Amino acid sequence: MSLITVTDVRKRFGENEVLKGITLEVGRGEVVAIIGKSGSGKSTLLRCINGLEQINDGAISVAGAQLLPGEAALRQLRLKIGMIFQSFNLFPHLTAGRNVMLSQQVVKKTPAPEAEGMARRMLEQVGLSEKFDAYPDELSGGQQQRVAIARALAMEPMGLLCDEITSALDPELVSEVLAVVKQLAAEGMTLVMVTHEMKFARDVCDRVVFMHQGRVHEVGPPAEVFANPGTPELKQFLGML
Amino acid sequence: MIEFTYWDIIRNLLLATRWTILLSLVSFIGGGLVGLIVMSMRISKNRIVSAIARGYIELFQGTPLLMQLFLAFFGMALLGFTVPAWLAAGTALILWTAAFLSEIWRGCVQAIAKGQWEASASLAMSRFEQMRYVILPQAIRIAIPPTVGFSVQVVKGTALTSIIGFIELTRAGTTLTNATFQPFLVYGLVALIYFALCWPLSKSSQILERRLNVSHNRH
Numbered sequence: 001m002s003l004i005t006v007t008d009v010r011k012r013f014g015e016n017e018v019l020k021g022i023t024l025e026v027g028r029g030e031v032v033a034i035i036g037k038s039g040s041g042k043s044t045l046l047r048c049i050n051g052l053e054q055i056n057d058g059a060i061s062v063a064g065a066q067l068l069p070g071e072a073a074l075r076q077l078r079l080k081i082g083m084i085f086q087s088f089n090l091f092p093h094l095t096a097g098r099n100v101m102l103s104q105q106v107v108k109k110t111p112a113p114e115a116e117g118m119a120r121r122m123l124e125q126v127g128l129s130e131k132f133d134a135y136p137d138e139l140s141g142g143q144q145q146r147v148a149i150a151r152a153l154a155m156e157p158m159g160l161l162c163d164e165i166t167s168a169l170d171p172e173l174v175s176e177v178l179a180v181v182k183q184l185a186a187e188g189m190t191l192v193m194v195t196h197e198m199k200f201a202r203d204v205c206d207r208v209v210f211m212h213q214g215r216v217h218e219v220g221p222p223a224e225v226f227a228n229p230g231t232p233e234l235k236q237f238l239g240m241l
Numbered sequence: 242m243i244e245f246t247y248w249d250i251i252r253n254l255l256l257a258t259r260w261t262i263l264l265s266l267v268s269f270i271g272g273g274l275v276g277l278i279v280m281s282m283r284i285s286k287n288r289i290v291s292a293i294a295r296g297y298i299e300l301f302q303g304t305p306l307l308m309q310l311f312l313a314f315f316g317m318a319l320l321g322f323t324v325p326a327w328l329a330a331g332t333a334l335i336l337w338t339a340a341f342l343s344e345i346w347r348g349c350v351q352a353i354a355k356g357q358w359e360a361s362a363s364l365a366m367s368r369f370e371q372m373r374y375v376i377l378p379q380a381i382r383i384a385i386p387p388t389v390g391f392s393v394q395v396v397k398g399t400a401l402t403s404i405i406g407f408i409e410l411t412r413a414g415t416t417l418t419n420a421t422f423q424p425f426l427v428y429g430l431v432a433l434i435y436f437a438l439c440w441p442l443s444k445s446s447q448i449l450e451r452r453l454n455v456s457h458n459r460h
């Protein structure tokens with residue numbers, strides 16, 4: 001049974017139609033990589049799934065519940081699906097530990113001791129147990145991104161959307177973040193990742209989605225997509241790299 | 242005619258200064274509370290709510306404070322309500338202060354990176370929770386210097402209330418001038434007292450701003 005169902009979704013910014021009818025299913029525990037040129041609508045698709053953008057047409061449902069506008073419905077959706085951003089977006093006025101505790105306490109009303117326990121476990125899971133009291137600006141980019149992952153995991157989501165989460169990192173810091181993601185994938189977390197890390201997509205993902213000009217241009221298991229691209233656009237895209 | 246010693250003049254001015262300080266505090270605190278509401282309305286996603294706030298701000302920023310005081314005092318009287326000078330003065334100054342503070346604060350809220358809104362939204366926080374726990378704590382830090390700076394304008398703004406008969410520092414100065422015929426001395430002292438009130442405020446605003454720039458990412 002699928003966790004995320006995207007059906008014929010269209011999204012316009014003014015006259016500019018960015019998503020031109022996207023249909024996609026993501027199964028529970030599945031790891032999907034989305035690849036494609038800059039501007040092809042990858043981020044917009046993830047943002048629509050998380051309700052950060054409102055769709056103009058089509059439907060999105062998560063765990064059987066249709067995504068509707070309105071704060072209460074969005075809240076329910078976002079409790080099921082977390083999101084990690086390219087620019088980390090940690091809260092700079094809070095320590096790493098507090099970053100991970102905040103939404104548990106505010107949204108789920110988890111009492112402070114439990115929230116702290118959860119925060120410590122999640123930071124340990126991403127290899128940062130000793131950074132509980134560090135502020136974001138005292139951490140490297142890779143560490144900040146791992147805190148962001150811990151922060152999303154602390155809400156116990158069914159799936160995570162990752163939008164180029166290693167693109168803002170210095171090359172030597174990429175692998176520590178990807179290792180965490182790989183671990184999550186192995187534990188059965190549902191992941192939808194926009195990524196430029198083709199090797200990672202090939203090794204870790206169950207399925208690769210190639211987006212081109214607002215459409216899903218090609219889909220398939222990584223072995224197939226990378227070895228035998230079916231369209232000239234994908235061939236060109238892979239050749240470019 | 243009664244003779245006024247220097248001490249009499251100073252004592253009377255200082256007594257009236259209490260009212261300048263009290264009116265400044267009331268205007269600033271009241272204006273701050275109203276300003277917070279107006280600011281929240283101004284950044285609301287609801288266009289009507291936001292337009293109401295914008296209209297309010299433009300109205301109060303686009304007319305002289307003196308006219309607002311006249312309208313609060315004489316206008317209410319025309320409508321059949323007798324408002325005491327202190328009430329008219331307090332109300333007009335609160336509304337005027339709110340219009341400016343709400344715009345100063347809106348700038349500070351909008352200076353917070355969009356990613357902070359998106360990250361907190363993706364963690365399922367409501368708009369109020371985002372404001373309360375993520376945006377405002379960051380915005381307040383950058384808002385402190387301009388807010389303290391604006392408090393100087395409030396203190397100076399209270400001088401206008403003398404015209405509708407509220408007895409504060411400037412009004413006391415006028416009264417004393419009429420009794421002593423020493424306008425230069427009296428108004429010189431009045432100016433000195435205003436300076437003593439305002440200078441520490443503008444100075445601390447500068448210091449706070451410098452400190453914020455040095456440690457722009459500290460906690």
Ligand SMILES: Nc1ncnc2c1ncn2[C@@H]1O[C@H](COP(=O)(O)OP(=O)(O)O)[C@@H](O)[C@H]1O
Binds near residue numbers: 016037038041
């Ligand atoms: N908020 C927005 N307003 C207007 N246009 C946007 C907005 N967000 C994205 N776009 C446009 O949508 C297109 C796709 O963007 P995006 O989804 O970010 O692509 P990708 O992530 O694949 O690089 C781009 O042409 C971009 O300019």
Ligand SMILES: [Mg+2]
Binds near residue numbers: 042043044
């Ligand atoms: Mg993108």
